[in-house]
Amino acid sequence: MRVLQRAAGLALAALVAGALPAMAQQKTLRIAMTAADVPTTTGMPNNGFEGMRFLGYPIFEGLVLWDLSRADRPATLRPGLAERWEQAPDDPRTWIFHLRRGVQFHDGTPFTADSVIWNLDRYFKPDSPQFEPAGSGITRARTPIMASYRKLDDFTVAMTTTRVASYFPYMAVYILFTSPQSFERAGRDWAKVAELPAAGTGPFRLGRFTPRVSAELLKHAGYWDQARVPKLDRVLLLPIPEANSRLAALRSGQVDWIEVPPPDAIPSLRQANFNVVTNSYPHVWPWLYQMGGTTSPFRDVRVRQALNYCVDRAGLVQLLNDTAEPSVGWLKPSDPHFGAPQHRYGFDPARGKALLAEAGYTAQRPLSFKVMISASGSGQMLPLPMNEYMQQNLKEACGVNVAFEVTEWNTLLTAIRQGPDAPILNGSTATNPSSPSSDPAVAARYFLQAFVPPNGFNWGQYNDPEFEEAFAALENARDEAAYDAAYARAHARLVDNPPWLYIVHDLNPRAMSRRVRGFVSAQSWFQDLVTVDLQ
Structure with missing residues (x-):
């Protein structure tokens, strides 16, 4: 195990050193995740909610999104790719979503009701050409009451559930959308979609992706919400599952931010002028x-x-x-x-x-x-x-x-x-x-x-x-x-x-360099990278 950890540390050092010339002209935030591998990059990441935190919401969005703007209360929902939604007046099992107009995927193709239905078929229709078993398994487990869905017009979609569920928007928040053109460009092969990279609608777009090594997020200057264009140019995500290896990477300056620092190291981190952030969350x-x-x-x-x-x-x-x-x-x-x-x-x-x-x-x-x-x-x-x-x-x-x-x-x-x-x-x-x-x-x-x-x-x-x-x-x-x-x-x-x-x-601890500014520790599994800046 120590040999593997040493090898992983050398690989990290080489990766970061090799990237330094590019970073010199950019604001690049380097984050050490707890995951053992880079979460999948097709638009429905694995590795649980850490995958959604870093390789989900920053790049791929849902009709409903989390409001991660406050640290003083549990996160609530906000409109995402849908401007609003409501239960159908004649059937409380049916939810009507009114889509946001003028949104484009990172590849320039439009986001419409057709792309919503295409993605829902990807997750819920096993005989569809775009069916993705891995993404389907994750999405079905988080949205187990989906019964049917249909396009009402180019910017309106209806979803019907198997039971009346006042909380359905809290399930819809986990259905993410990938550009159908990504699938076509990859020859209709999801394994190749992961390497393209895939296109979403979020404030960041995928850059380079190397399995078990790193994933790169790049600022999407053309994001549909211009008030939420990221301050960072680039985010480098590194899987470092062992806590002491994450700690060593932070102390040596190889990364700027680590998830879950070893608890016994927290006092010394604070003494060394690192910022340790905690907050209650669900x-x-x-x-x-x-x-x-x-x-x-x-x-x-x-x-x-x-x-x-x-x-x-x-x-x-x-x-x-x-x-x-x-x-x-x-x-x-x-x-x-x-x-x-x-x-x-x-x-x-x-x-x-x-x-x-x-x-x-x-x-x-x-x-x-x-x-x-x-x-x-x-x-x-x-x-x-x-x-x-x-x-x-x-x-x-x-x-x-x-x-x-x-x-x-x-x-x-x-x-x-x-x-x-x-x-x-x-x-x-x-x-x-x-x-x-x-x-x-x-x-x-x-x-x-x-x-x-x-x-x-x-x-x-x-x-x-x-x-x-x-x-x-x-x-x-x-x-x-x-x-x-x-x-x-x-x-x-x-x-x-x-x-x-x-x-x-x-209590959601993370440790970061004092150079990291603007982070709001939301009471949520998910965090907003848009507000983060580097001094």
């Missing part, structure tokens, strides 16, 4: 329980509750140098939709062991299970030391034996799209993918029975009738009070009948 770092597997101990709610009482979350926060906060539910206790659950989890080993004993697990017959984890990845924080802490904590506090199946991030994402007992899990009955907790659309995908794989992310096969009832009221809500009340009832069930072991909420 993100939870959990273990997902498998409740449908034939041998899973998590079919028993007492086991799921017990582990939530066995975790010393404050100790883990201390290990992370206060770059996280304890999690006792999918939402934070300060969230107005947290609700009033009966269980308020804290570090209470006696209660945890009592619940385990009720379920038949004692010192003579201890609970034992395997968790599939990744070595790095989007939003995964520092998964290896954090999971080692969890392993020791659960053993010492409640006598629980935990083993790990360590894999690569994209393999873990593939695994949680499979059913229980799938061979890829290798006996794991829990998994450790971090999750956004930004809106009910995400909750639907993770917790509604309708969205067990392959229809969504309900990998654990969670099925709670009270949650389903409350969530149906949320989906059909027509006023804010009804929506808020239903959301709070639904979330209380996620605490009292927990589908996950809630561990911590991330």
